[in-house]
Amino acid sequence: MRSSVPIAAWGGAEVFLPVSWNGQTLTFADLRFVADDADSREINAGFGLRHVADDGSFIVGGYGFLDRRRTPSGNFYTQSTAGAEFLTENWELRGNVYAPLSGEKTVSEDTLSEGVTLSGTGLVANLATETVTEKPMFGADLEVGAKAGFLKDTWFDETWVYGGVYHFDAANVQSMEGTRFRVETAPLEWLRLGAEAQHDTIRCETG
Numbered sequence: 001m002r003s004s005v006p007i008a009a010w011g012g013a014e015v016f017l018p019v020s021w022n023g024q025t026l027t028f029a030d031l032r033f034v035a036d037d038a039d040s041r042e043i044n045a046g047f048g049l050r051h052v053a054d055d056g057s058f059i060v061g062g063y064g065f066l067d068r069r070r071t072p073s074g075n076f077y078t079q080s081t082a083g084a085e086f087l088t089e090n091w092e093l094r095g096n097v098y099a100p101l102s103g104e105k106t107v108s109e110d111t112l113s114e115g116v117t118l119s120g121t122g123l124v125a126n127l128a129t130e131t132v133t134e135k136p137m138f139g140a141d142l143e144v145g146a147k148a149g150f151l152k153d154t155w156f157d158e159t160w161v162y163g164g165v166y167h168f169d170a171a172n173v174q175s176m177e178g179t180r181f182r183v184e185t186a187p188l189e190w191l192r193l194g195a196e197a198q199h200d201t202i203r204c205e206t207g
Helices: none
Strands: 010-021 025-036 041-052 059-070 076-087 091-100 105-119 122-134 138-147 159-169 176-188 191-200 204-206
Antiparallel strands (some): 138 159, 159 176, 191 204
């Protein structure tokens, strides 16, 4: 889920849980938690499937997530995510679409003075209400990844570099377009580490 609040940095954790495997088809659960220094929190719970081609040359898969996010204003939002992936030994391609399940929510309401007018022998203050709201956005992203072949036969043989683009919009709000770059490595079979940087038209740089 996306917020128009500037964010400087974030971190998180992910747990990948295989559910079944018959030698060619894998089903799995995926749990994620993300937090940032703007007091946002997000939990993602998903389920997916991956199928290995008969000749073993590629894998195709799909997955779905239910995402729950708390914004810095204290409001909670829910969204659904659906995605597909195409994987080979040295390349990966993924695409996702995001659909909010929560509606617009009010952050604050302030009464403002628009001036004073004369009414008979008295003065009348003209007041207006300014409402600040948060609105979930529909979106999509696309990402391609390549294995860092120059690290073959080292501790970091399973290092991947990714680049992607994303777009989010909703009625009567500024759309958001951006680019993302990230690196993942797995020095141990059970441990995967990553770093990410992105830039978009609303949040500027995050990392």
